[in-house]
Amino acid sequence: MYRQKYIFLLPGLLVLIAVILFPLIFTIRVSFSSWDVYNPGLNNAGGAMYARMWEDSRYWEALWRLSLLAVSTVLMQYVLGFGLALLVWREIAARRFFRVLFLVPMMTTPVVMSVIWRTIFHESLGPLNPILDALGIGAQPWLSQPGFAFAAVMIVEIWQWTPFMFLLLLAGLLSLPSEPFLAARVDGAGPIRTFLSVTFPMMGAISVGAILIRAIEASKIMETVYVLTSGGPGTSTETVSYYIYIRGMRDFQIGYSAALSLTYLIIMAVALTLIAKALVRLMVRGAQA
């Protein structure tokens, strides 16, 4: 009788297995096969795909490039998002209008926005270079020079996802108790001191949450790269997700791309766990101390 209660858990468990575990287990199985365009099916290739991956410098370069891209864009999004949230947190004119306006980039489809941005950055036909020309800065090779192309991808990512940071941080700011701010005012603290000693520490937990959520998303940057640069010039903007897409979808190396994906998953899980711990120590416990 006592054991029968576990039967009630079965539907949920089955759904969990079907939705999460099965694809994961299947991917693990595929990664130990050499399934590709000329060897279809699930043969046993042992660890050949993983051995090949170890020597694939393009994969590791893409991983390093992604780390740089993700860390720099998420940090910029955090700073800008926090700034915008502080701006509309207080009573300012047309506050509601600005709150909605700041969310517009996030509500648009990444692929569509990447197409729009590609048009903006287009060095012959886009509007950005004529504007820069008019300002005396001069036209820039946005998509044809490695450094500029990387910057272009960063700009689109920051533009698209800063509103997400803004939304979470604004929600955090609105939930803060008013007493510490009253106490700071009584003690004569100015705006900067109040921010550093009251607002920022109290926002530690929500900041960590927002950064981690964005970091998880940023670790999968794909659409922007696909549409904007196709990983070029050369391989200067190729991220891991895009590289796996090339190997899996374009080259039809199903087994190899599964091995790349799993390794990527593990690396990201470990890296994000370490980042989370470090952020908690720095921004939550540090602030409490």
Added chain:
Amino acid sequence: MTTGTAMTRMFYATTALACAAGIAGAEDYSKYGIKADVPGICSYETIDAKDYSGRTLNVITHAIPVIGEPTALHAQQFQELTGATVNVVHVPFGDLFQRIMIPFQTGQQAYDVLFYGSLWLGDFNPYLAEVPEAYQQVSGMKAVTATYRGVASWGGKMLQYTMDGDRHYLKYRTDVFANPEMQALFKEKTGRDLTVPATWEEYNEVAAVFNNTDWDGDGAPNFGTAEVTKRDDLMFSAFISRVAPYAKHPDVKGGFFFDLETMTPLVNTPGWVRGLELFVNAQASMPPGGTSFGLGDEIFSFGGGQTLMSYSWDDAFIQAMQEDSPIRNKVAAAMLPGAKEVWNRKTGQWDTFDEPNRVAYVTWGWTSAVAKDSPNQDMAFDFLCFFANEGNTESDLQIGRFGINPCRDSHFDPAFYESALGWDKAEAETYTATLKSVDTAPNQIFDLRVPGVGEFMSSLAAGVARAQSGEQTAKEALDGVAAEWTAIVDRIGVERVREAYANVVALEDR
């Protein structure tokens, strides 16, 4: 009785019925947008007489408009005529290969009819039904040139139903080349007369002289060359056009991509390296952003009047010749530039030619086929036969966005383009003469139609992109590609690749 024999009998039986019906009373099919219903077993009249009520045909094709739009159009017509249900699935180009390949590999009968890039035949051939002899003998198919019949064939069997013909060729602005001021400018800067480039060195020189110059007098700068340079956006085809005359020696048989005997990659031999160096050098004569142009950018750059020269498929030429184009009837077509020095891999030396070595590159081309496991092969081949009948093809050729290009002898008649599209005589003549020259060129190359072509070309594009961006020299980049190709061949199996590649070499060495 084999399936093929049964199908042939059924085909003749239904055709006989159709002809009988046709005698009883001719219908007017002009409502479908065709000029005339050419009689025959693929005609509207014959197909109209067939009854496929209660049967379903599943078709996979490219996204609208290129190929996707004519597929949808003719599927709708076929449905109306025969009573069949035709389900058309439109797939973006990046997904098309795997959406076809996965059902093949897993034994699913997902689609009866497939539209795809003809160079994938090396991968798809085990899963395709041979085009029955009866359909190979229809007038439309018999008019397909030997080159494109070759593209449709594998191991002596016709596995693809030809409905498009593609090739690379040169396009240039006739108003600039014929302008005495521009001729004088060129003479002053180079010391030689301005002529249509006969070599890639000349092409680069002409492009450099007219780069960043307002040669059309509209107040905005114009540029020398528009090329497909964006990695993963068909750049490898542009690169192969550049390389071909340096690496495909007219007297050396046995492979352009590989040495068929040893299956050693040839991509890092001096001819290929020279081609890449010139491809990289030309970047200085491209419009801003031209070093990351995809096919669409190239089409609009040349077709929109921004650049002097370009080379790729028909699209840029057709764009330039549209009725609303500012450069309509100011463009001409020519064979791809050649090379006076050609690498001879047999002797390991550069051979010099008085007349440039011109190589015609027959590349890509949409095609169609029927799945071998399809239970509806009779209806599927009827659909393809109808799709590509003379009336439909003549109509489709006139709509640029459809992506259907000349592949039959009758398509090389300049009168058609003058009367149907309103082109000037000179433009129509250079266009058709160029297409015909490509079709009959003694030195032709074709795509690398072997298993894993996607991986080979992806590797090639990545290597070329490294040289373009300055990450590596041309030689270093192509050495890297050669090493990757060797590894790919080892993984697939040398004999397997050789057997497939022999089909390509057979086409080239005809």
